[in-house]
Amino acid sequence: MSTEKIALVTGANKGVGLATARQLAERGLTVLLGSRAAQRGAEAAKDLVDAGLTVRPVQIDVTDDASVRQAAEFVDHEYGRLDVLVNNAGMLIRKPAVEVSADDMRPEFETNVFGTVRVIHAMLPLLRRSAAPRIVNLSSDSAIFAKATEKGSMFAHSHESFAYSAAKTAVNMLTVKYANAFLDDPELAHVKINAVTPGYVATDLNSFKGVKSTDEGARASVYWATVGDDGATGGFFDDNGPVPW
DSSP, X not given: OOOSOEEEETTOSSHHHHHHHHHHHHTTOEEEEEESSHHHHHHHHHHHHHTTOOEEEEEOOTTOHHHHHHHHHHHHHHHSOOSEEEEOOOOOOOOOGGGOOHHHHHHHHIIIIIHHHHHXXXXXXXXXXXXXXXXXXXXXXXXXXXXXXXXXXTGGGOGGGHHHHHHHHHHHHHHHHHHHHHHTOTTTTTOEEEEEXXXXXXXXXXXXXXXXXXXXXXXXXXXXXXXXXXXXXXXEEETTEEOOO
């Protein structure tokens, strides 16, 4: 079994996910660059490999059971374990809150919530084999109740992120519930899981209107993906530290 740390980052062919993959690889991890589109993932991985980093593309569609299962089988066959899982894959469909139907919400929950659970469920047996397993779930500032209820704030008026905000809030609760469950299981108590918000990053999710770079947006993910055994679990953080729920 290899001794280097193995990390899987979903949705890593662009944006914050790609920056996260690169920063982890720069820290000496072997990074599996997860991407729904195999060709895009291969192209992104090649750029990092050409820069001297240890990165391999892995096709994984977090909304598809078979795809996630095949990715887990690949990791098992190639490495026998997984040390870091960054659930970065996400989607945002903009539509005014008063126009959103239940069916409109399904795609975002399928990717952002069910996809996160699907990947954790498939990868947990591999994480269990790691000496210091870490899971990072990507959340959002738009999931913070304190910001959504702040009169006059951008988040109080971001009605078009109706489903996205709800989905990311669900991710926060799932993170806490997983952390509690792991701590209560002697075989999983060494697994640390945290939610992070990258902040308002300029990506295609917001038509590149964000004020932070993707490198800045990746910092919290990378920190909690590599945190030591004395690090927290079940928390919600940005690159400056804890943030309110």
